[in-house]
Amino acid sequence: MRIALDAMGGDFAPDNEVQGAVLAAKTLGIQSNLEVIFVGREKDILSALSKVDASGLNYSIFHTDEVVGMGDEPATVIKKKRNSSLFKGIELHADGKADAFVSAGNTGAVMTTGTLVLGRIKGVTRPTIGSFFPTVHKRPALLVDAGANIDCKPRHLYEFAIMGSIYYSKIIGVEHPKVGLLNIGEERTKGTEVILQTYELLEQSPLNFTGNVEGRDILFGEADVFVCDGFTGNIILKFAESIIGVLKAKVKQHADKGFLEKLAVGAMAPTLRKILKEFDYQEYGGVPLLGVNGVAIIGHGKSSPKAIENMILRAVDVASKNVNGLIASTLATLTIPAENT
Amino acid sequence: MRIALDAMGGDFAPDNEVQGAVLAAKTLGIQSNLEVIFVGREKDILSALSKVDASGLNYSIFHTDEVVGMGDEPATVIKKKRNSSLFKGIELHADGKADAFVSAGNTGAVMTTGTLVLGRIKGVTRPTIGSFFPTVHKRPALLVDAGANIDCKPRHLYEFAIMGSIYYSKIIGVEHPKVGLLNIGEERTKGTEVILQTYELLEQSPLNFTGNVEGRDILFGEADVFVCDGFTGNIILKFAESIIGVLKAKVKQHADKGFLEKLAVGAMAPTLRKILKEFDYQEYGGVPLLGVNGVAIIGHGKSSPKAIENMILRAVDVASKNVNGLIASTLATLTIPAENT
Numbered sequence: 001m002r003i004a005l006d007a008m009g010g011d012f013a014p015d016n017e018v019q020g021a022v023l024a025a026k027t028l029g030i031q032s033n034l035e036v037i038f039v040g041r042e043k044d045i046l047s048a049l050s051k052v053d054a055s056g057l058n059y060s061i062f063h064t065d066e067v068v069g070m071g072d073e074p075a076t077v078i079k080k081k082r083n084s085s086l087f088k089g090i091e092l093h094a095d096g097k098a099d100a101f102v103s104a105g106n107t108g109a110v111m112t113t114g115t116l117v118l119g120r121i122k123g124v125t126r127p128t129i130g131s132f133f134p135t136v137h138k139r140p141a142l143l144v145d146a147g148a149n150i151d152c153k154p155r156h157l158y159e160f161a162i163m164g165s166i167y168y169s170k171i172i173g174v175e176h177p178k179v180g181l182l183n184i185g186e187e188r189t190k191g192t193e194v195i196l197q198t199y200e201l202l203e204q205s206p207l208n209f210t211g212n213v214e215g216r217d218i219l220f221g222e223a224d225v226f227v228c229d230g231f232t233g234n235i236i237l238k239f240a241e242s243i244i245g246v247l248k249a250k251v252k253q254h255a256d257k258g259f260l261e262k263l264a265v266g267a268m269a270p271t272l273r274k275i276l277k278e279f280d281y282q283e284y285g286g287v288p289l290l291g292v293n294g295v296a297i298i299g300h301g302k303s304s305p306k307a308i309e310n311m312i313l314r315a316v317d318v319a320s321k322n323v324n325g326l327i328a329s330t331l332a333t334l335t336i337p338a339e340n341t
Numbered sequence: 342m343r344i345a346l347d348a349m350g351g352d353f354a355p356d357n358e359v360q361g362a363v364l365a366a367k368t369l370g371i372q373s374n375l376e377v378i379f380v381g382r383e384k385d386i387l388s389a390l391s392k393v394d395a396s397g398l399n400y401s402i403f404h405t406d407e408v409v410g411m412g413d414e415p416a417t418v419i420k421k422k423r424n425s426s427l428f429k430g431i432e433l434h435a436d437g438k439a440d441a442f443v444s445a446g447n448t449g450a451v452m453t454t455g456t457l458v459l460g461r462i463k464g465v466t467r468p469t470i471g472s473f474f475p476t477v478h479k480r481p482a483l484l485v486d487a488g489a490n491i492d493c494k495p496r497h498l499y500e501f502a503i504m505g506s507i508y509y510s511k512i513i514g515v516e517h518p519k520v521g522l523l524n525i526g527e528e529r530t531k532g533t534e535v536i537l538q539t540y541e542l543l544e545q546s547p548l549n550f551t552g553n554v555e556g557r558d559i560l561f562g563e564a565d566v567f568v569c570d571g572f573t574g575n576i577i578l579k580f581a582e583s584i585i586g587v588l589k590a591k592v593k594q595h596a597d598k599g600f601l602e603k604l605a606v607g608a609m610a611p612t613l614r615k616i617l618k619e620f621d622y623q624e625y626g627g628v629p630l631l632g633v634n635g636v637a638i639i640g641h642g643k644s645s646p647k648a649i650e651n652m653i654l655r656a657v658d659v660a661s662k663n664v665n666g667l668i669a670s671t672l673a674t675l676t677i678p679a680e681n682t
Binding site: 136147151183193218220230231234238245247249254261264268270275 | 476488616
């Protein structure tokens with residue numbers, strides 16, 4: 001299992017990338033045949049490797065000079081930065097020299113470059129990015145789209161539902177995941193014209209469609225897969241990611257009120273930390289780029305070594321399961337009314 | 342100050358409505374001249390009054406039989422339920438027999454009926470409902486629109502920004518509140534066509550426009566007023582309202598793990614409760630219906646007596662300030678390009 005890892009992607013690259021790879025190798029063990037291909041500036045990668053014990057890691061380095069920044073326009077990578085770690089890593093995967101690609105870099109750039117270089121799965125109009133949310137249950141909820149496609153037609157939302165459902169089923173191991181359409185009310189008469197039409201498509205689909213779901217249903221895990229456009233999805237995702245930080249700020253404000261409050265907060269901190277750990281998005285192993293001919297896992301720019309590890313483990317998991325084949329065969333059996341294409 | 346209170350509105354009506362009115366009278370004191378007009382079934386209201394000490398409350402009862410349910414279609418109230426407490430309460434306000442209207446009933450019905458019966462402020466295309474969010478700062482953030490208008494043009498979002506800014510300024514007491522446009526990135530090139538055009542309108546406006554803001558900026562209070570369409574706003578609002586419940590469920594799950602965990606949770610509970618209290622949406626006094634010729638405050642169906650009290654106090658506050666006059670005079674001075682109307 002060869003993973004092309006964008007060693008220059010995250011905000012703490014290549015240190016966190018290298019440490020994450022070492023952790024992944026340790027977790028999977030020698031028998032796993034994991035091989036990490038660090039793609040990026042050799043000198044920087046070697047320097048990061050010199051700081052850790054990489055004896056358990058089977059790796060190689062694919063040197064390339066250029067780096068895609070977080071501020072780079074996604075569409076320009078393929079024109080102007082073909083020597084970047086991001087482009088080269090995806091190319092290695094497209095050429096069959098790697099089984100998956102992992103990056104904590106510019107999400108939009110991975111999305112655009114991945115779609116163009118890997119190509120779309122037959123039947124997919126728009127690749128999508130999903131994102132896992134913690135819930136009160138043991139299993140997370142998957143929100144698709146989490147920011148890749150901001151203007152969506154019913155056909156797109158429908159495809160997100162199919163891809164999300166297959167991904168959830170294969171990766172979380174739930175046979176018929178509940179698919180909900182994110183809306184402003186449960187009644188089927190609610191929502192925009194696009195939402196109303198999507199409801200009809202989903203109702204006629206082979207999915208386990210539970211109807212409309214609301215914002216409050218996400219963390220309560222009332223569905224497994226929440227379908228929405230990338231504008232709504234991205235705003236919810238970023239809102240959700242802010243909660244832990246806000247809570248920490250509130251706890252600190254309380255502690256600063258006085259000596260007794262400081263004592264009380266100090267006493268509760270370890271328990272609170274344990275409880276909030278489950279809300280840590282780092283645990284969820286990045287988000288998949290769904291709908292491309294390949295496996296691309298994208299992580300947050302601030303990904304910790306642990307987060308990078310989880311992204312690599314996720315990539316191995318996805319690559320070893322036939323997610324893309326199932327997406328293609330499912331979409332091939334479906335007929336979508338012309339007005340929605 | 343005469344407040345027409347929809348006594349049949351909330352899930353716990355009329356008990357919570359009556360208790361809330363008593364609390365409001367206590368808080369404002371005799372000198373306030375508060376008069377609550379309970380609109381609804383006299384028998385039920387008297388029964389609720391008999392359970393409390395209403396000696397400090399100056400009230401009257403406006404009897405009407407019909408009740409608007411949470412499931413009633415908003416548009417049908419004006420045709421079929423003109424004898425409902427919701428319709429009659431708004432009518433009392435429109436006829437000048439009350440200075441404001443307060444309801445914990447069907448939000449859509451208050452919105453639709455309020456708009457039709459009270460009429461729109463000159464210059465307002467679409468009335469809107471805002472919602473306050475707690476932030477890490479002392480002052481809350483106002484999200485407009487929180488669910489009233491799901492399909493919005495730039496002109497509508499622009500008006501929400503104007504109305505939200507004036508409301509925030511008058512009610513929270515901040516002279517030039519920061520107005521942000523909710524988007525999927527900070528760069529001005531981000532977002533849908535509607536968002537891009539709205540950005541231009543806001544940039545040229547007299548508002549204190551801080552540019553695009555993201556989902557994570559809401560609870561961190563990076564702006565005072567967050568502008569979005571009602572589809573996005575409603576989903577975020579309901580997502581946010583679920584956080585406390587989810588946290589409670591997580592804390593309980595932790596306590597159920599064992600004896601030591603139960604002890605730890607028991608010890609931290611009082612402090613955690615104090616900290617989370619600031620996130621309690623009940624404290625925020627309902628949401629205003631902005632853009633109508635009148636003062637209508639709408640609360641959650643599950644509003645507690647405390648929440649009803651805060652709604653009444655908010656209605657008194659809004660009615661005593663010239664919010665609507667300022668909205669009209671501000672909109673009168675602005676020219677919006679024709680393609681956005």
